[in-house]
Amino acid sequence: MALVDIRNLTRIFDVSKPWLNRVVERREKAYLTAVSDVSFEIAERTVYALVGESGSGKSTIGKMLVGLLGPSKGAVEIRGTDLARETDAAKVDAVRRDIQMIFQDPFASLNPRWRVRDIIVEPVAARGGDTEGMAERLLEQVGLSARDAGKFPHEFSGGQRQRICIARALASEPKLIVCDEPTSALDVSVQAQVLNLMSDLKDEFGLTYLFISHDLTVVQHMADRIGVLYLGRLVEEAGPDALFDDPKHPYTQMLLAAAPQLGNFGREVPPPTGEIPDPINPPTGCAYHPRCPLAADICSQTRPEMRDLRGARVACHMAE
């Protein structure tokens, strides 16, 4: 059985103006569908990557997975337990213990007034667990020194802080770690160190990652399975080889063509046209049809279902 089972997940945000403004300006309530009918599974001990541009809903899915946001429709099941609906507190607690998160900005996600030791043991201390020597052990595991436990976050560089975030995520011995753009704020040589560390820890502790990123090369390096999001919808899902060698959805093809690559010296290709549409008023039918070179009549009328195609799942009427 899959560790995580996400079914028909939808999240709608109310982005209306305040009541008085609506009355005065005669406006309707406005809703933003950040995630729309997304379904996928994450197998144990694998890395599942979500890629997409800003506003595609990848972070919203991550937050729903750890329970920072509730789903509007659909369900997130972790080992068969739906955290949003389960009423047995002991069961919820057991599953919660297995999930941790690493955030993008290591400068904003560590409390500047706490010592590193207290930051790292907090997930365990909050549940009344024994934390003797734990911070020192974890610091050494993520490549820092045990002596760093008494320092404050400002004494560390960006890459070192992200290592502290990883140590904190490991403290409660989780099964699943949601990594929301863990290396986007880091320089490339530091990114390499952090990615290598994450791979090593995955093997050592048998971890499962949901890896959220906008960087296709990083995703290709890390992921066992990749989901491509566009405007809150999953448009394609495949393994890295299938996705990068044979992208099926026109959006994936555009994304791969647009990504700058080493080795494409002085490349001259027509850049992609158009921009991501307004998520408050998404296009009818397939969300990508206004920018799609293959678009036909059906694309503007019916939203395509996910279907299997040569080892991938793709939501497109025209893909062959």
Add this chain to the structure above:
Amino acid sequence: MSAAVLSIRDLTVEIPTRHGILRPVNGVSYDIAAGEVLGVVGESGAGKSMAGNAVIGLLSPPAHIAKGEIWVGGTRVDQLVGEDMRRLRGKEIGMVFQDPLTSLNPLLRIGDQLTETMLAHLDISRAEAEKRAVAALEEVGIPGAAERVGSFPHEFSGGMRQRVVIALALCAEPSLIIADEPTTALDVSVQAQIIALLKKLCRERGTAVMLITHDMGVIAEAADRVAVMYAGQLAELGPVRDVLTAPHHPYTDGLMGSTPLASRGKDRLHQIPGAMPRLDALPEGCAFHPRCPCAQDRCRASPGPRIEDGAGRVACWFPMVREAVA
């Protein structure tokens, strides 16, 4: 190659602090020819933006140019102050910053910002400037330019805003554009559009471009030559293909190895041990030696010599010799 639009000679920027003098840019020299794109890469703190700011006179005190010369189109500019510097900025040098929202005035319609810039630098009438503003917006690919001149910056998306900033940088027809991380805040597909636009406009007008970025992929696709900076110094400079496929400096080599690549698959990424030294604690000799796999006694004693090699040059005692991949 035509005459250099920008020449930097032995540029050193100093910041005096209580703990001694920091040198975020230390003895850097390079030229950019008309119509050429020079990519400047390096990690945070390598001094790449500081060098760009020094050229356009935007160093914030106490940082100042301590040594060296900057020539733009045959005029020495590093000693200009006040009104002379103002005339140079915008007229001879255009600048594109990372964040398009903070580089536009939120209270002015974009048409007014364009005409104001042109009236300040070009000898034309207001009517002519307004006509040129529409043309400039059309050129950077803003749909419905004639109507959009009356819009405010917040009415545009991030990509469209960056197009406006590029139009603004180019409207006084400068001979040099400094683009400091122009696409870092943008999505991949928009980034491709902006880079293509920048390349096209500069080629058409023969504008020299200093493209400052940390993204090696962008450099590979957009730049003609690349300068790799490390701890305020120029580690390596050369044609982009040579530097990226057959680096001579161990730092460039490490940087390339750290970049995840399709062809490398899932192998471990190459790691450069340690981190870039802080400017107040630079090691003796070559600044890279504590992290360098080839370091020897000589590297600890004195900084690497500048070795010229055809079109490129490298600052290293033991440059790596490798055949360029065709």
